[in-house]
Amino acid sequence: MKSNSNVYxxxxxxMLRTGILGYGGGPSVIPLIRHEAVIRYGWLTLDEFGETLALANALPGPIATKMAAYLGYQQKKTPGAIIAVLSHILPTCFAMIALFSAVQVLSSSSIIAGMIAGVTPVIAVMLGTMAYEFGEKAVKGLGLAAGSLSFIIAFLLLQQIQLHPAVVIMLFLAYGAMHYKLLARWKRQRAARKEE
Incomplete structure (x- = not known):
């Protein structure tokens, strides 16, 4: 059994690792948090992580901080949530304070521009890998046709109609709750038509 101090x-x-290595904002940190929570420590299954991520996206505020708070609370209630959030945000706070005076010099540096350009593809691959894994799970759970249709509908709602992501997530959560009932009803109707 893990001791309290070991879990803390x-x-x-x-959360310190995700705070230090999470370059590029909330979405780029999610694969790092998933690695820590699912793979390294096994606090959540991949399904639980996906559900937690969907719910966290529906709430206001920075996604990485909400995920840190949830993981901390899940492990050690309120003290765990406080420690997880502080561990996640303090490295960035200290780095911002330390580098604030050098912002003007660094912003025009070709070395910094090169570093940013070098890191961007890594973040894109990390996000793409995570999206592929979630897409694979969606196709496995919904089937290829419904999974592909869901992807297209979500893309249109987010990019063309520009609905808020929380609204889209809530719509798909509602559909997910009804999916198997609708599928069973559709199969019954199809079977009844064949019998006629």
Missing amino acids: MQLSLA
């Missing part, structure tokens, strides 16, 4: 240490180290 794990939370601190996991």
